[in-house]
Amino acid sequence: MKRRVFTLVLWVAGLGVAHADTVAPGDVVWQDGTIPQSLTGVAGDPAEGAKVLSSKSIGNCIACHEVTALADVPFHGEVGPLLDGAGDRWTEAELRAILVNSKEVFPDSVMPSFYRVDGFIRPGKAYTGKAADDTFGPLLTAQQIEDAVAFLMTLD
Amino acid sequence: MKANTLHFAALGFAAALAAAPALADENAELIINGEIEIVTRTAAPAHLDGAFDEILSGWRFRSDETQSMEMDDFDNPGMIWVDAAREVWATPDGSEGKACADCHGAPEDMAGVRPVYPKWNETAGEVFTLQMMMNDCRVNRMGAEPWGTDKGQSIPMEALLASVSRGMPMDVAIDGPAAETWEMGRELYYTRFGQLELSCASCHEDNYGNMIRADHLSQGQTNGFPTYRLKNTKLNGVHSRFKGCVRDTRAETFNPGSPEFVALELYVASRGNGLSVEGPSVRN
Numbered sequence: 001m002k003r004r005v006f007t008l009v010l011w012v013a014g015l016g017v018a019h020a021d022t023v024a025p026g027d028v029v030w031q032d033g034t035i036p037q038s039l040t041g042v043a044g045d046p047a048e049g050a051k052v053l054s055s056k057s058i059g060n061c062i063a064c065h066e067v068t069a070l071a072d073v074p075f076h077g078e079v080g081p082l083l084d085g086a087g088d089r090w091t092e093a094e095l096r097a098i099l100v101n102s103k104e105v106f107p108d109s110v111m112p113s114f115y116r117v118d119g120f121i122r123p124g125k126a127y128t129g130k131a132a133d134d135t136f137g138p139l140l141t142a143q144q145i146e147d148a149v150a151f152l153m154t155l156d
Numbered sequence: 157m158k159a160n161t162l163h164f165a166a167l168g169f170a171a172a173l174a175a176a177p178a179l180a181d182e183n184a185e186l187i188i189n190g191e192i193e194i195v196t197r198t199a200a201p202a203h204l205d206g207a208f209d210e211i212l213s214g215w216r217f218r219s220d221e222t223q224s225m226e227m228d229d230f231d232n233p234g235m236i237w238v239d240a241a242r243e244v245w246a247t248p249d250g251s252e253g254k255a256c257a258d259c260h261g262a263p264e265d266m267a268g269v270r271p272v273y274p275k276w277n278e279t280a281g282e283v284f285t286l287q288m289m290m291n292d293c294r295v296n297r298m299g300a301e302p303w304g305t306d307k308g309q310s311i312p313m314e315a316l317l318a319s320v321s322r323g324m325p326m327d328v329a330i331d332g333p334a335a336e337t338w339e340m341g342r343e344l345y346y347t348r349f350g351q352l353e354l355s356c357a358s359c360h361e362d363n364y365g366n367m368i369r370a371d372h373l374s375q376g377q378t379n380g381f382p383t384y385r386l387k388n389t390k391l392n393g394v395h396s397r398f399k400g401c402v403r404d405t406r407a408e409t410f411n412p413g414s415p416e417f418v419a420l421e422l423y424v425a426s427r428g429n430g431l432s433v434e435g436p437s438v439r440n
Contacts, residue, residue: 056369063369075370079363103353110362112352122408123351129403132351139351 022142025117028100034093035100039115039142049151052144053083059114059140059148069155080111087153095149099140114139186215186434189229192323194432201429203330207361208375213431214439217365217374222386225438234315234384234436237391241316244309250300256313259297263320270321270433274422276334283337283422286314287393287413305413306393315382315391318435325432326379328425341423344416350407356424359401376401377428378421380437391436394421 021041023029029037038044052059054073062070064079086095097104102111115138123132140148186194196213204211215223229235245263248255260266270286277284277292284292287310291302303310330338348355359368360376367373382391395412398420402409410416 060369075367077368078366079368110354110358112354120351120353120407121347122349124403124405124407124409127403127406129399129407129409131408 025100025115025138028115030097030104031093033097033104034091035096036093038146039096039100040146042143042146044143044146044148044150046147046151046154048144049147049149052140052148053151058144061148064111067155083152084155087155090152092149092153095152096145099145099148112139115142115145182216184216184220184223186213186223186227188227188322194323194434195325196431196434198430201426204427207357211377211428211431212364212375213428213434213437214374214377214380215434215437217372218439222438222440226434232384232436232438233389234382234391234438235319237312237382238316238319238436241309241312244313245316248298250294250298252297252299254298256293259293263316266317267320268324270318270435271324271327272329274328274334274337274418274425276329276332278333283334283418285418285421286317288418290314305411306396307412311382311391311393314393315436318382318433321433322435323432325430326425326428328422328429330422330426334422337419338422338426340416341419341421341426344420345423348405349402350405352405352407354405356401356420375427376424377431378424379428379431380434380439382435383437383439386438386440394424 023037023039028035028039050070053061053065053067054070056063061067061083062073062076064077065081065083066076066078067083069084070076090098094105098106098111100115101113102109103113117136117138120132123136124130125132125135186196188194194213194215196215197210200206200208200211215226225231225233242263244256246255246257248258273286273289274283275289276282277289280292287303287305290310290313294300295302303313328334345356348358356376359373364373364375378394381394381397383397384390385392393412395414395417398417399409399412
């Protein structure tokens with residue numbers, strides 16, 4: 001019994017350490033419509049970011065956007081603009097803002113907000129069609145946002 | 157500053173894409189069995205207030221192979237259920253010992269029914285979908301158990317009733333006592349549901365003709381229902397389709413048969429007024 005409690009305490013403490021510098025969705029600091037501060041303090045990894053954009057089960061960005069650099073992944077959508085050159089057109093702080101909450105940058109955009117947890121109408125539990133429960137979280141983790149931004153910055 | 161100039165460029169690009177939908181074969185026309193002419197493109201009804209210039213059946217957005225499956229009843233897998241429903245039509249059920257045929261004659265005598273549903277039902281004091289009307293007959297005239305929404309015999313029977321109206325223009329009434337339900341449906345159509353905050357209009361009004369990953373977005377019309385889908389190899393009802401689309405916005409869906417989906421069915425059907433009844437259609 002005692003040992004169990006001890007393990008649990010250690011595990012919780014471990015989580016705390018790993019996430020110490022992570023900014024929660026509600027605490028993101030905006031500056032003139034941009035987010036200059038990293039959400040994790042850990043540099044984004046462009047290779048991981050490429051996975052975020054391509055994978056159906058992560059960002060699924062190419063459902064709506066075409067990206068020439070990801071041409072080996074089939075089926076890019078046409079709902080949003082081509083992302084080639086995004087790293088030239090936008091600063092890192094602007095890209096972070098577009099991903100965290102697209103609606104702050106493009107009012108009424110069909111692009112989802114990837115790091116926001118409130119203000120939804122009938123939010124569901126992922127793609128089950130059931131109501132959201134206590135597992136509800138942002139579409140991407142803070143580090144996935146950083147990785148995606150890092151990848152977008154390589155698009156020139 | 158950089159951001160501001162570039163928003164404009166990004167928006168311009170999105171608009172250019174939306175203006176040039178890449179349809180499979182823009183000029184293909186649908187004639188079933190070499191005789192039933194189907195209107196798959198026509199002027200938008202006035203109540204759409206200019207949202208579209210013209211309305212297009214989902215058939216126009218499918219590949220050549222999928223399109224051709226609907227051009228001959230022998231190639232249309234949905235017709236298997238239509239044939240099965242003909243038997244149910246003629247078979248007595250319930251405490252009154254009556255069949256549909258006893259009151260209505262041949263299924264062909266029901267031509268013209270499908271295009272006007274969903275429709276206000278005076279006795280019930282609410283808008284009835286075709287499935288609700290079928291169940292009203294079953295319960296009140298046959299003394300039989302109602303069928304579930306989009307379940308059991310509902311879909312085959314709906315497909316039979318659609319098939320005998322193929323080629324007739326969809327023509328649901330949206331005024332008079334149905335107006336309130338229609339307004340509710342319109343409200344739902346433009347509500348951005350779920351964690352992805354997408355409305356029906358986000359995909360089917362603002363982006364029809366565009367690809368969303370591997371899917372070619374249509375206007376989301378309902379004139380082809382019930383629909384045989386290659387994806388699940390069975391006939392699908394309108395409410396089940398709505399449920400799937402709402403689920404895909406990471407939302408808590410409504411259930412087939414719910415007042416919300418009845419209202420949405422009326423509203424979406426009205427967006428297709430003028431397109432021919434096509435059911436059972438073939439889609440992917």
